[in-house]
Amino acid sequence: MATVAFIGLGNMGGPMAANLIKAGITVTVFDLNPQAVAALTDQGALSAKTACGAAASADYVITMLPAGKHVQSIYIGDDNNKGLLDVVGKDTLLIDCSTIDAQTAQIVGAKAAENGIEFMDAPVSGGTAGAAAGTLTFICGGSDVAYAKAQTVLTVMGANIFHAGQVGAGQIAKICNNMLLSVLMVGTSESLQLGIDNGLDPKVLSDIMKVSSGGNWTLEKYNPCPNVMDNVPSSKGYQGGFMVDLMVKDLGLSQQAALASNSSTPMGALARSLYVNHARQGHGRLDFSSIFEQFANQNKK
Amino acid sequence: MATVAFIGLGNMGGPMAANLIKAGITVTVFDLNPQAVAALTDQGALSAKTACGAAASADYVITMLPAGKHVQSIYIGDDNNKGLLDVVGKDTLLIDCSTIDAQTAQIVGAKAAENGIEFMDAPVSGGTAGAAAGTLTFICGGSDVAYAKAQTVLTVMGANIFHAGQVGAGQIAKICNNMLLSVLMVGTSESLQLGIDNGLDPKVLSDIMKVSSGGNWTLEKYNPCPNVMDNVPSSKGYQGGFMVDLMVKDLGLSQQAALASNSSTPMGALARSLYVNHARQGHGRLDFSSIFEQFANQNKK
Amino acid sequence: MATVAFIGLGNMGGPMAANLIKAGITVTVFDLNPQAVAALTDQGALSAKTACGAAASADYVITMLPAGKHVQSIYIGDDNNKGLLDVVGKDTLLIDCSTIDAQTAQIVGAKAAENGIEFMDAPVSGGTAGAAAGTLTFICGGSDVAYAKAQTVLTVMGANIFHAGQVGAGQIAKICNNMLLSVLMVGTSESLQLGIDNGLDPKVLSDIMKVSSGGNWTLEKYNPCPNVMDNVPSSKGYQGGFMVDLMVKDLGLSQQAALASNSSTPMGALARSLYVNHARQGHGRLDFSSIFEQFANQNKK
Amino acid sequence: MATVAFIGLGNMGGPMAANLIKAGITVTVFDLNPQAVAALTDQGALSAKTACGAAASADYVITMLPAGKHVQSIYIGDDNNKGLLDVVGKDTLLIDCSTIDAQTAQIVGAKAAENGIEFMDAPVSGGTAGAAAGTLTFICGGSDVAYAKAQTVLTVMGANIFHAGQVGAGQIAKICNNMLLSVLMVGTSESLQLGIDNGLDPKVLSDIMKVSSGGNWTLEKYNPCPNVMDNVPSSKGYQGGFMVDLMVKDLGLSQQAALASNSSTPMGALARSLYVNHARQGHGRLDFSSIFEQFANQNKK
Missing domain, CATH: 3.40.50.720 (NAD(P)-binding Rossmann-like Domain)
Known part of the structure; x- marks a missing residue:
């Protein structure tokens, strides 16, 4: 043994x-x-x-x-x-x-x-x-x-x-994946909010995009809009899950790799900026799907 | 009848x-x-x-x-x-x-x-x-x-x-989906190229991300990196498919909606800029997965 | 007469x-x-x-x-x-x-x-x-x-x-100018905060950049970092001046023009997203130099 | 001595x-x-x-x-x-x-x-x-x-x-300045091109913005649009001056600093992505004001 x-x-x-x-x-x-x-x-x-x-x-x-x-x-x-x-x-x-x-x-x-x-x-x-x-x-x-x-x-x-x-390839593959995940999460959040702002029901919009060409892991498993899915952090006050601070860490590693290989990752770099801003506003310990709140209209609450 | x-x-x-x-x-x-x-x-x-x-x-x-x-x-x-x-x-x-x-x-x-x-x-x-x-x-x-x-x-x-x-909801849902699709395409392209620049095989990386939290429609059906999938535009010189010019049109509609509803779509707006640049460089009639070429290192060819 | x-x-x-x-x-x-x-x-x-x-x-x-x-x-x-x-x-x-x-x-x-x-x-x-x-x-x-x-x-x-x-040229020139102004303001804000985060005095850094190749109107007349200049909104709680909501309006007009002419303005589009987020967080009636606060570390206050 | x-x-x-x-x-x-x-x-x-x-x-x-x-x-x-x-x-x-x-x-x-x-x-x-x-x-x-x-x-x-x-402060101040310079250059380029696309004369627009709130070093000394100023790289085929490859290096250093201090620099990060893409398309040895060409419409040439 x-x-x-x-x-x-x-x-x-x-x-x-x-x-x-x-x-x-x-x-x-x-x-x-x-x-x-x-x-x-x-x-x-x-x-x-x-x-x-x-x-x-x-x-x-x-x-x-x-x-x-x-x-x-x-x-x-x-x-x-x-x-x-x-x-x-x-x-x-x-x-x-x-x-x-x-x-x-x-x-x-x-x-x-x-x-x-x-x-x-x-x-x-x-x-x-x-x-x-x-x-x-x-x-x-x-x-x-x-x-x-x-x-x-x-x-x-x-x-x-x-x-x-x-x-080293394990680390690279992981940060490529997690950088892409951050892009999916931000992109899905802003798309859902654009729909909401124009009168759509986020559940209906999520159902449509999930089986269309906008389909991605976050719509399948981890919808960032509150009350679209049960048992995900967005429906529990963004508690639990994968913390914003950890996503910031992983996006830092992806940007470090991009600097080392002289690569361009505009979406990943933008996602990092948005997540850092979010963390700096005091949300570092929320689940990373809480980036949705950056797009929601707080004035309407 | x-x-x-x-x-x-x-x-x-x-x-x-x-x-x-x-x-x-x-x-x-x-x-x-x-x-x-x-x-x-x-x-x-x-x-x-x-x-x-x-x-x-x-x-x-x-x-x-x-x-x-x-x-x-x-x-x-x-x-x-x-x-x-x-x-x-x-x-x-x-x-x-x-x-x-x-x-x-x-x-x-x-x-x-x-x-x-x-x-x-x-x-x-x-x-x-x-x-x-x-x-x-x-x-x-x-x-x-x-x-x-x-x-x-x-x-x-x-x-x-x-x-x-x-x-009107049909139009909104469609452009939300297509905006998200453009974000998936750009994000997947830059993630794959970051992997390639750091020595990874894009097929292996695609296989890993497809079943991980980076999973999305483009990895399933429409991989933008040449020769990862058969019978997709990226493996046929980016011919056929959905033209860059049409994606530019749809992204314009999404931004028009975002202006009307005072919404923020940083990823969608960035994708539009990258696609417009791509079209202006003469690639408007290629398939929209050709945005991958914006990240590839032409100097190495 | x-x-x-x-x-x-x-x-x-x-x-x-x-x-x-x-x-x-x-x-x-x-x-x-x-x-x-x-x-x-x-x-x-x-x-x-x-x-x-x-x-x-x-x-x-x-x-x-x-x-x-x-x-x-x-x-x-x-x-x-x-x-x-x-x-x-x-x-x-x-x-x-x-x-x-x-x-x-x-x-x-x-x-x-x-x-x-x-x-x-x-x-x-x-x-x-x-x-x-x-x-x-x-x-x-x-x-x-x-x-x-x-x-x-x-x-x-x-x-x-x-x-x-x-x-029509008056309107175009004005929105080109105001779009550029928003880029100067955001770029100057993040540059100053990057300096601060790395131990620099924002007054010293502002003085250096003002007479160097980073020189721009915001450093001359309208420094966004509190207490670098007297008698500017940033030193008066971001009261007075040119409201965030008005900058959002002007950036909307610039994006409308960019859509009409099929132009790419990645920085202007990003500035609009950041300003919309800022307004949606309840800061629409502050002076537009308050975008600085998006970069400052609220956790350290 | x-x-x-x-x-x-x-x-x-x-x-x-x-x-x-x-x-x-x-x-x-x-x-x-x-x-x-x-x-x-x-x-x-x-x-x-x-x-x-x-x-x-x-x-x-x-x-x-x-x-x-x-x-x-x-x-x-x-x-x-x-x-x-x-x-x-x-x-x-x-x-x-x-x-x-x-x-x-x-x-x-x-x-x-x-x-x-x-x-x-x-x-x-x-x-x-x-x-x-x-x-x-x-x-x-x-x-x-x-x-x-x-x-x-x-x-x-x-x-x-x-x-x-x-x-260390000398290095930080320099990269803050050069990051801001890159933002000024990209922002000025896209603003000028937006004006051109809408029928404005870039000389007239430059003259207006130079003395308005869009005023910045690039409009004063280094206009990126060909034939607006004499004796600058843009009027000499983007030869001479400060190479794109060197701007990419400096933007890499600024992003390295931003990672180390957990800072958010969305404009600087975007400028880096655009400059890396530009270099990868074979323009690394042109002057950095050649980023203007990313916005110009090559189809119209």
Whole structure:
């Protein structure tokens, strides 16, 4: 049976590690927050005093961290601390599930390759609900060998697993998708409001566009206009779901990639500006479908 | 059996009228172009010397004209000419299938109502292929009575028939949809190119986004990146399909509606600017998915 | 001495007419609002019961009205009422100072020309302060003859008088200018905020950009960042000045022109979207430099 | 008399160093390109085999390099090479005139401060013509002491010298200015074209807007419409001036800063997208006012 070191036990990492434990896998966890560690050891995890200690003898190392700098520091280390790359065996598969910039993923991947170790970026989507239910989507960047070997653990935590390309490709594919999602959300919001302003019922308009050439994921699953769909954030005061602040983060990563490759993304850049304005007006912790409110006429309320 | 007067026998109107004839309906046609008339009389249509002549005793009048001014002029008339509203009976149902501004539709509808005549706007989508195959989508604006009565003829020409609301609502719903479509097309194009610029295979990226939260009609049916899908304009030199010039027209109508209702549509307005630039660079007769070329790196070719 | 009929005595028209009176010109006024009329007759104006009555024997007719439909109706009349064009003499010069769409100006101008009467559009800028002080800017569209003859009255009310071209050109030039102004205001606001967010003093940054290639009218006269300049709306809670709602109106006119000429104005269209959002959030009566607040970080307050 | 080490002798650095020599200052130069070095030694410069060799005993070190990575590497060094900070004396003033990201400037500045050495960022504007004429603009970031001491050399090379704030502030102020410049250029271009499309003479419209609230640097000095002004790139086939590729670089730096500070710059981001598209269509080496061509109607040519 595979052994896994799981590093980073936050809102996403915690339930992901728990699912591995439930599947009978031996999981050694590490997090700076002792309460997060205790929650997992209560469920049967082993714990280690350091990330390197957790990783030393594992078949798989899985990391789930907030940003690129954390990922780089934990894998490569610094002047004072060893990195995971210094301690793991050649047969260990390293899987970083954080959503970070592709460049950092490639730096870590190149360093791993120098040491003869397989590294894969595998950012997720599906949110905390998907993490708990084991229905996450993983978008992977790495070799065919790494991708094949990763199935053992990823299938326990997720329902959809894609292979986007070499190391870094998982991150790129994820931010391309999320940039497009932001464009769908803004475009759908302004289209619905244009209809409303001209006397249309948003439910009727949504039904028409959903099965026409305007059809898109937000109309299917996540209508931003209040009371068109049940059980979506827009019908619950824009609570829950995927926060504006997180969309701002992902749009920042997409713009960082666009700068690096000298690409033009006018819609994605505009969506970022609108989301930043929205966050700066105090709505950062609302669901990202609340961008609809930027178009609604507050004067009429 | 119903009798229909069909006025406007262009690329769309011609095959629509032909389908009515094939269904055994008595169709009297009118067009300023004698060749267009001859093509229909060859298929069994009657013809009239004037629009009013065609319409006088018909159960249904169907118009398919280029722009709002033509619609207003033919229905209401002017100093020198009678309009259709002056000659048709109270039981005639007037159906305008042109894509025009909602305001003109409402002006004509109000004038018809004054005369006690039912008028409905029913703009179509589906292109010339859909017109020929009888699989058009109709988006209707009018009373419940008009909508019910229209089924007799619309079901012969179309596969999907929606009721968007009162007179003018068909036009609004159509332009909301087409504005959203333009946003999907531009957003998908720039997302795919961002992926390509960062080393991803556009087929792989399309497959991932199609089933993720970036999923939308263009990824399903009309991928703008050459050679990702077969039998779409992008894989045939952007020939055929829905012309850039027509998208510019529809985006103009959406912006006209946004001005009238004081609505904000930043994505739709940006899409219009990009499409106008594209048309002005000489690409007006290419398919609208050719906007992808605005993002591709021509220097690398 | 010239005689003037002045029609439309609102916030702008009132003080403009008063300046003509002060210059010794015989002014006959008309407005639907009796209080506005009384304010002028108190200053020495004659009054008439109808616009046509005021205009019948005047050398100059000056109109200052809210929108194109009022201008068209008062000059051309309708089924029930005569228009000014029906009553004025061939030697009368008609000057419309309203800010309206160029198309309406051209329709009225063409109708006037049919009757052998000179018509000129001469929209103003300079606000109520400029109207009171007689320092308005007039941007004129009309023949050389009309332009020359208009000097007699325009120089009394204004300090800068431009000849933009034929009838309608005054409106076009004004909306081109005001569209550009909105772009300067938004661009300057976001540039200053970007500096502030990165630790710069907005006064220092403004001083540098003002004399560099970023220099523009807003940095010279109308800095949008509070407390950089004295005596501008941004330093007085964005009170006074040129209202957001009026900028939205002018940006609507510029987009209407762009639709009519099939032009692409991505920055102007984006500025309109941002200003509409701002107005819809309840800020329509603030000065238009308050768009700065869309970029400031409200969370930090 | 002051001694200067000048490192980086490209199109800008070469003539800047030459002006120092002409002023009687002892200048020791370094560049990887021997021809660039020879051109300066012919004019009286000393040369050194390494950057550190040139800098070791200088009162001032001036660097003019392409990008942040070069600046960081030459000042801080790496595993194999010493950096300038390792060899210069405590009294040496380090002045980096490159246009780079503020973050790198701050990293180098902090490292210099650790070593007790003054560092200042002083990016320039004015182009190669300004470099040759000694009329550059310097926008400085550094301490008051550094700023005062720098006058000795900066006044020889430039005509306008600004103090934007602490280390990094020079870079921020420059990119804020250049981002705003790009917005002025695009906004002016689309406004002029809107006027042209509606029948206005661009010279007349430019004259009106220049002295109205649309007034800005591009109308004063650098009109983008061909044949409105003499001796500007737009009247010379968009040759010379400031290349599109360099504007793309500066807009990239502004967006990098906006990402770092979580700022929203919708106009600047849109300008970047339009400039990237323009460059990708093969116009990267034209003057940046050629963005006007994106709005002109190529079909009418």
